Amino acid sequence: MLSRSGRVLILYLTVGDPLITTNLIKSLYQSGVDMLEIGLPTAKPKYDGPVVKRSMLRASAHVQGIEEALENASKMTGGGKILFTYYEEALSYGVEELFSRAGGRFYTVLFPDLLIDYPDDLGRYLRLCDKYGFEPAFFVTTGFPHKLVKHLSSLEPAFIYLGLMLSTGVLLPISASRNIRLFRGLVGDVPLIVGFAVRSPEQVGSYVHAGADGVVVGSAFLRVLEEAADEDKRIRRACEFVAGLKKAVENHGNAPE
Amino acid sequence: MLSRSGRVLILYLTVGDPLITTNLIKSLYQSGVDMLEIGLPTAKPKYDGPVVKRSMLRASAHVQGIEEALENASKMTGGGKILFTYYEEALSYGVEELFSRAGGRFYTVLFPDLLIDYPDDLGRYLRLCDKYGFEPAFFVTTGFPHKLVKHLSSLEPAFIYLGLMLSTGVLLPISASRNIRLFRGLVGDVPLIVGFAVRSPEQVGSYVHAGADGVVVGSAFLRVLEEAADEDKRIRRACEFVAGLKKAVENHGNAPE
Amino acid sequence: MATLPNRWYNILPDLPKPLPPPRDPESFEEYSRIENLPKLFPAELLDQEISPQRYIEIPDAILEAYKSLGRPTPLIRAKRLEQLLNTPAQIFYKREDTNPTGSHKPNTALPQAYYAYKENSKYLVTETGAGQWGSAVALAASLFGLRCLVFMTRSSYLQKPYRRYLMSIYGAEVLPSPSGRTKPGSELLREDPEHPGSLGIAISEAVETVLGGEGYRYAVGSVMNFTLIHQSVIGLEAVKQMEEEGLTPDVVVACVGGGSNFAGIAFPMLGAKLSSGDFRHTRFVAVESSAAPRMTGGKYCYEFADTAGIMPMLKMYNVGRGYVPPPVHAAGLRYHGLAPAISLLLRERLVEPRAYSQEEAFEAARVFARAEGVLPAPETAHAVRYVIEEAVECRRRGRGEVILLCLSGHGLLDLQSYGEVLKL
Amino acid sequence: MATLPNRWYNILPDLPKPLPPPRDPESFEEYSRIENLPKLFPAELLDQEISPQRYIEIPDAILEAYKSLGRPTPLIRAKRLEQLLNTPAQIFYKREDTNPTGSHKPNTALPQAYYAYKENSKYLVTETGAGQWGSAVALAASLFGLRCLVFMTRSSYLQKPYRRYLMSIYGAEVLPSPSGRTKPGSELLREDPEHPGSLGIAISEAVETVLGGEGYRYAVGSVMNFTLIHQSVIGLEAVKQMEEEGLTPDVVVACVGGGSNFAGIAFPMLGAKLSSGDFRHTRFVAVESSAAPRMTGGKYCYEFADTAGIMPMLKMYNVGRGYVPPPVHAAGLRYHGLAPAISLLLRERLVEPRAYSQEEAFEAARVFARAEGVLPAPETAHAVRYVIEEAVECRRRGRGEVILLCLSGHGLLDLQSYGEVLKL
Numbered sequence A, B: 001m002l003s004r005s006g007r008v009l010i011l012y013l014t015v016g017d018p019l020i021t022t023n024l025i026k027s028l029y030q031s032g033v034d035m036l037e038i039g040l041p042t043a044k045p046k047y048d049g050p051v052v053k054r055s056m057l058r059a060s061a062h063v064q065g066i067e068e069a070l071e072n073a074s075k076m077t078g079g080g081k082i083l084f085t086y087y088e089e090a091l092s093y094g095v096e097e098l099f100s101r102a103g104g105r106f107y108t109v110l111f112p113d114l115l116i117d118y119p120d121d122l123g124r125y126l127r128l129c130d131k132y133g134f135e136p137a138f139f140v141t142t143g144f145p146h147k148l149v150k151h152l153s154s155l156e157p158a159f160i161y162l163g164l165m166l167s168t169g170v171l172l173p174i175s176a177s178r179n180i181r182l183f184r185g186l187v188g189d190v191p192l193i194v195g196f197a198v199r200s201p202e203q204v205g206s207y208v209h210a211g212a213d214g215v216v217v218g219s220a221f222l223r224v225l226e227e228a229a230d231e232d233k234r235i236r237r238a239c240e241f242v243a244g245l246k247k248a249v250e251n252h253g254n255a256p257e
Numbered sequence C, D: 001m002a003t004l005p006n007r008w009y010n011i012l013p014d015l016p017k018p019l020p021p022p023r024d025p026e027s028f029e030e031y032s033r034i035e036n037l038p039k040l041f042p043a044e045l046l047d048q049e050i051s052p053q054r055y056i057e058i059p060d061a062i063l064e065a066y067k068s069l070g071r072p073t074p075l076i077r078a079k080r081l082e083q084l085l086n087t088p089a090q091i092f093y094k095r096e097d098t099n100p101t102g103s104h105k106p107n108t109a110l111p112q113a114y115y116a117y118k119e120n121s122k123y124l125v126t127e128t129g130a131g132q133w134g135s136a137v138a139l140a141a142s143l144f145g146l147r148c149l150v151f152m153t154r155s156s157y158l159q160k161p162y163r164r165y166l167m168s169i170y171g172a173e174v175l176p177s178p179s180g181r182t183k184p185g186s187e188l189l190r191e192d193p194e195h196p197g198s199l200g201i202a203i204s205e206a207v208e209t210v211l212g213g214e215g216y217r218y219a220v221g222s223v224m225n226f227t228l229i230h231q232s233v234i235g236l237e238a239v240k241q242m243e244e245e246g247l248t249p250d251v252v253v254a255c256v257g258g259g260s261n262f263a264g265i266a267f268p269m270l271g272a273k274l275s276s277g278d279f280r281h282t283r284f285v286a287v288e289s290s291a292a293p294r295m296t297g298g299k300y301c302y303e304f305a306d307t308a309g310i311m312p313m314l315k316m317y318n319v320g321r322g323y324v325p326p327p328v329h330a331a332g333l334r335y336h337g338l339a340p341a342i343s344l345l346l347r348e349r350l351v352e353p354r355a356y357s358q359e360e361a362f363e364a365a366r367v368f369a370r371a372e373g374v375l376p377a378p379e380t381a382h383a384v385r386y387v388i389e390e391a392v393e394c395r396r397r398g399r400g401e402v403i404l405l406c407l408s409g410h411g412l413l414d415l416q417s418y419g420e421v422l423k424l
């Protein structure tokens, strides 16, 4: 579904966030979103910035527990879906339980803290992916050991997701493009998805230019939703926003550096 | 009278010192002393150690003024004579006056402080030597500028007298032989006389071996005189002492270093 | 001959496991410490903080500053110490005390000042306890034409005036903290005009000042990854210098406060050990003060980087940011945590921990000073203690180890402390 | 690259006139100070004192000690100072502060300790005022396994304890002078148990101790020719280092107490100027404290080398050994005379004199510290003052001189003084 040739645009959202409606989802896919990264609300948002935290707070008020959240998520149709949650959350729920409930409903399950806080559970993750029909995918940060990144790439995952910043939505003044170029070199042919604080077509353009096969946009998208007065405007603004990003994803060749 | 080939033994004494008698002088010359360096008593013994100072004190009590001292000195016969006095003393007496009175009575006049405290009077000294028939001779210390030593050597003096130590009679634990070798190299063919705290045949041997053309022995000789109970013993001991030194002067070839 | 490296080394790409990143508390607090980072630090530093680059080019201006302050620093064989201990071990020490403020701190203070200057910042702000870090910042600020503001705990301000004078001479404005300059400071001062202050309060005042005005940048002395990167000049030079000696260290030793001088000397070798065949048998020993036993008595978990809780949390060995260590003289070792990369390597048993008391350390410093001439800083003295014990162990076992010590600073401005502890 | 010279330079053979030798007073006193010399000093030092050798080999053990304490020392271009002064002059400084005691003094303390050790002496004895010299001797003694006894003026002993602590750490026994250890000391103490002491008394006590026992040697910090010889390592290194820069200094500047650091940096070049065509246009500027104006207000005549009158007389510019300078902080410049060789060169106008007040010097030190990072010792600050004035003069005249400064020491242990004078 993901490959080195086809650049993709992925949107992050929290399942249960009342700003996310079925109509919105449909419109998003239609405006060019290739995949949704669907986050489960959590009590411990390790790497989440203020905007995603707000979304999670909103969502928590509307969904009770993982079952309901997964149920809701499976109703989001129209394109690919990635399940996004902290491995710590999965542990407390039951990892295999989560896999079995999510099985068949998502392209993959991405645990941003898996390799950071539970590096020894990599094997278990791979086995469960196999068993429940997920393509494995890995979240890495710019600080990841190169050897490990290469090893992960050799496992032929669906993609490697590079978190460009320290937390979602918080743009730091760092050389993201240089980092993408460097990781591009490390992952070989594995699709490289980048995210955290991606907000503008300019960013998207240079990230794709630097070697990203896809970008994930979360906080900036959620903020568009927050700032719109009603659902109509939300859908319109969101689609405009998505269209701009999509164009940047595709026009990677002449993106400014 | 002095030359590079004939090694000489010179004794220092103070004119007027009651320990010095005509008999003694005669015996000294007979025992091998080549020359006497005859010091005038002074009130300011710049470079003199305790033994020479004592000798001067004894002498001061017996001779009044430079005239009498020179008179006495001229009575010391039997060999070569060097007049030794501070230039400062000469200045207060009258330098030309001194030269004119000493003229014809000494081989040369040696001022140890001339080049140190009155370096600008070198020309005057040379002129007066010329005028009153003295061979010029220079006192230098180990700390003298090499250029100056070479310049002095180029003036073809009777000899250059190297003061090995800081004051007469006080032996310092320094490499006198190495210093002599070095000065030997500087003075070229000018006879090199060394003195200050020379006391033993061993010293004399190594100094001559190192390149000295002659040695001056003062304090050690005076001490021999001081220590003898009466004139007979003084003469005997002094002659023995001199004989030992003389042998060392001549046997320079096999002197220990 | 030893030459100054033209790039720093960053160990992140070579770590055996991913480094847990700095983060906000796992809560729904509105206040984000991560969001504050770009307001506190120059962009280049944040870039370095999480950089995937193994080597980072050192800008020419910093190279020049390094050079003018005495880099490369000498690597000295401690022959007389070896003789004194009658040990078959060969002991080397890398002298980070030769620069004007007498410790390794300028290695990172200089780039921090430089990047602030490049961003047209006007002020460099920091806090300091005994003044070792403050004087390095004051120096660096002065060299790059920045104004400097140092919040110094009031107790040190009054009792240890010498480094304060030095900072003033460098042109820094040194304020006793709590000061009337900031809101938190003013409040505390109102309650108690003689408030002795604390490092936590001083940090709050510094950070508040930076966040509250234009053109301010905050300087941090250790713990952050970029400080470890800057300190790598120590180890990069040492690697070459040991090569020139034709030797590979069997043990590399440094004291750890936040961990920057340890990382500085150890990481270039540890990184090589992790990524190539070099330094395969080299051990790396980090020495802490038993007054702040993070490694030997702490937990490995996320904790705030600073006692004030204004900076992000870091996953590190720590004794809790509220821990108040006994008032030992090695102020630089009284930190509650240990830089994340070192903590990870400690967890992975690639770094060995040791802890010594002040008395053990100061006695060792005396022995070292007598043998080698250099009086180590109280902090450094802890590492010296290990070196001596190891060398004595070598004698006992007849083992000819090569020991490499990071002499992180001298103790010339700590003679008061030495006088007290050694009862001189 | 800079390398350590393997021989010292002795200027005597190159002087333009013979150097008046040390001597006893021109009187019939029985007591001979010349006779005492071999009881006070190791043979090798007396040999060097009046040596006709232009170069004197540095023994390996001393070379090693030099190396281990940081020789060759860095030569630094003071670029930021140049910028600050906006001067076309190029300013270089030779850092003699990088060794563990922070001044040039170990350059001679080490050989003095070494030769004493070679003679199987057991004790090295000296006196000290503020402690700069005492700590160099304590260090050197410690390195060569000698016991060390330092008589420290009681006022400094009490008011400036830090260098005393340092000496103690090095293992030296530091006695407040007047002490009960010697006859002259005991007598003074009986009269006044709080006697503040003086350098003269301390010297008497030190010399008395050396003359009164077996295995004692006296260490002297400056003035004697052998101290100038040992310090020549500074200039010999600097000559090579300037060569590497492709430059010849137009002005060489150093402060003068006894004159050893000035001679150290200047003589190798001055000697070359006198004996060859090199350094033909180089000027040599010696800077004194106006509190002890030997050069600018003294006489050129024989005077005792020491205030106690125990050592021989030297022909030198001096203000009389009884002169009590005002209590300025630059203790090292409060000497009543100036080394004979420098005095002679001053007389011959080959050395230019300058004098500055304490305030002028300290202000200059502040400027220097801000620009270059290194806080000069109060003594050094006097030379720094001249450098700054000269550089400003260069700007005024649009003249691009090359200025070379001997940074004889740092001021880290003089911060109390800086605090007072600069009102920090």
Ligand SMILES: Cc1ncc(COP(=O)(O)O)c(C=O)c1O
Binding pocket: C103, C104, C132, C133, C221, C222, C223, C255, C256, C257, C258, C259, C260, C261, C262, C331, C332, C333, C377, C379, C380, C408, C409, C410
């Ligand atoms: C001399 C010295 N060594 C070591 C340290 C400890 O810091 P770090 O562990 O960052 O090197 C300090 C901190 O102040 C210090 O001043």
Ligand SMILES: Cc1ncc(COP(=O)(O)O)c(C=O)c1O
Binding pocket: D103, D104, D132, D133, D221, D222, D223, D255, D256, D257, D258, D259, D260, D261, D262, D331, D332, D333, D377, D379, D380, D408, D409, D410
């Ligand atoms: C730092 C420093 N500079 C200079 C001097 C002056 O001594 P000298 O003229 O012998 O170099 C001293 C003497 O104590 C000193 O400590």
